[in-house]
Amino acid sequence: LLAHLSSFSWLPHTSNPPHQTPPPPRRSPDMKQLHKSPTHAPSPAHAPASKISKPARPGPRTWVGYLLREQRLLFVLLGALIATSFFLLRPYLFSLSASNPTERSPIFNFAAHSSDPRGVPAGFRPPPRRVVVTGGAGFVGSHLVDRLLEQGDSVIVVDNFFTGRKENVAHHLRNPRFELLRHDVVEPILLEVDRIYHLACPASPVHYKYNPIKTIKTNVMGTLNMLGLAKRIGARFLLTSTSEVYGDPLEHPQKETYWGHVNPIGVRSCYDEGKRTAETLTMDYHRGGGVAVII
Numbered sequence: 088l089l090a091h092l093s094s095f096s097w098l099p100h101t102s103n104p105p106h107q108t109p110p111p112p113r114r115s116p117d118m119k120q121l122h123k124s125p126t127h128a129p130s131p132a133h134a135p136a137s138k139i140s141k142p143a144r145p146g147p148r149t150w151v152g153y154l155l156r157e158q159r160l161l162f163v164l165l166g167a168l169i170a171t172s173f174f175l176l177r178p179y180l181f182s183l184s185a186s187n188p189t190e191r192s193p194i195f196n197f198a199a200h201s202s203d204p205r206g207v208p209a210g211f212r213p214p215p216r217r218v219v220v221t222g223g224a225g226f227v228g229s230h231l232v233d234r235l236l237e238q239g240d241s242v243i244v245v246d247n248f249f250t251g252r253k254e255n256v257a258h259h260l261r262n263p264r265f266e267l268l269r270h271d272v273v274e275p276i277l278l279e280v281d282r283i284y285h286l287a288c289p290a291s292p293v294h295y296k297y298n299p300i301k302t303i304k305t306n307v308m309g310t311l312n313m314l315g316l317a318k319r320i321g322a323r324f325l326l327t328s329t330s331e332v333y334g335d336p337l338e339h340p341q342k343e344t345y346w347g348h349v350n351p352i353g354v355r356s357c358y359d360e361g362k363r364t365a366e367t368l369t370m371d372y373h374r375g376g377g378v379a380v381i382i
């Protein structure tokens with residue numbers, strides 16, 4: 088192929104260009120030495136002659152000449168053609184070499200050749216998933232935030248710091264995929280996210296009994312606000328409930344089908360009944376509002 092290409096006559100053959108003088112015969116190292124020595128410097132009388140014999144410098148269209156010389160342009164085009172054919176034929180080659188005949192499809196199966204669990208080919212990563220974590224500065228929430236950021240998600244923490252601490256998430260403050268908002272979920276908030284993890288709630292008896300009205304308000308109004316947001320923006324919703332929803336259970340361990348042995352008027356009811364109502368709201372938004380939910 089190379090021999091064939093080099094036999095083309097429409098480009099000038101550079102091995103012996105007609106307009107250039109043939110190169111001077113190579114000197115032996117001794118001769119070079121002699122020439123370099125100041126005692127054998129050429130006399131001023133010979134200087135003009137050596138100037139004349141210098142090869143002519145290329146003209147203004149140097150880069151065009153460079154590209155056309157020795158069929159360089161042709162080789163560049165040939166390389167581009169080979170590379171393009173390889174990338175176009177690669178899917179077919181992969182599918183033909185697959186052992187399973189059902190995999191032999193002319194359409195490249197990205198998921199089969201990807202290390203990404205979401206089946207996205209390397210180099211074509213989707214934008215990070217946007218997640219809001221309410222109560223993300225708490226014990227469970229902050230560990231969830233660590234995991235979400237680790238897996239590449241973009242995380243907004245919404246917390247009123249009632250029991251949570253900024254230090255729990257302080258190590259993410261410089262992460263461009265992390266945001267921390269001081270906000271009480273009892274008040275509505277508008278965010279553009281793909282997933283809502285709703286954890287905000289005082290969790291230990293000493294904290295939820297401290298202000299029982301606020302506790303049930305957080306569970307009812309906070310959950311209502313976050314479910315409303317999920318419905319409005321089409322986000323998935325996760326509620327962290329509690330085994331306290333079974334009250335003082337008569338069955339151990341409690342199955343999902345067990346409805347509990349509950350007390351709606353006790354001192355712990357702000358938390359237990361609050362979470363039960365939050366579960367009810369979550370299921371009603373799922374059935375009536377089409378929100379994708381997990382409890």
Ligand SMILES: O=C(O)[C@H]1O[C@H](OP(=O)(O)OP(=O)(O)OC[C@H]2O[C@@H](n3ccc(=O)[nH]c3=O)[C@H](O)[C@@H]2O)[C@H](O)[C@@H](O)[C@@H]1O
Nearest residue numbers: 222224225226227246247248249250251286287288289290
């Ligand atoms: O399963 C459980 O028992 C509880 O587990 C976690 O709670 P946890 O992490 O253990 O408790 P905290 O460390 O107190 O976290 C609760 C977070 O919610 C926040 N919060 C609390 C109350 C409130 O009104 N708003 C609010 O943002 C707190 O500041 C805190 O960051 C969940 O966050 C609770 O929803 C769940 O009820």
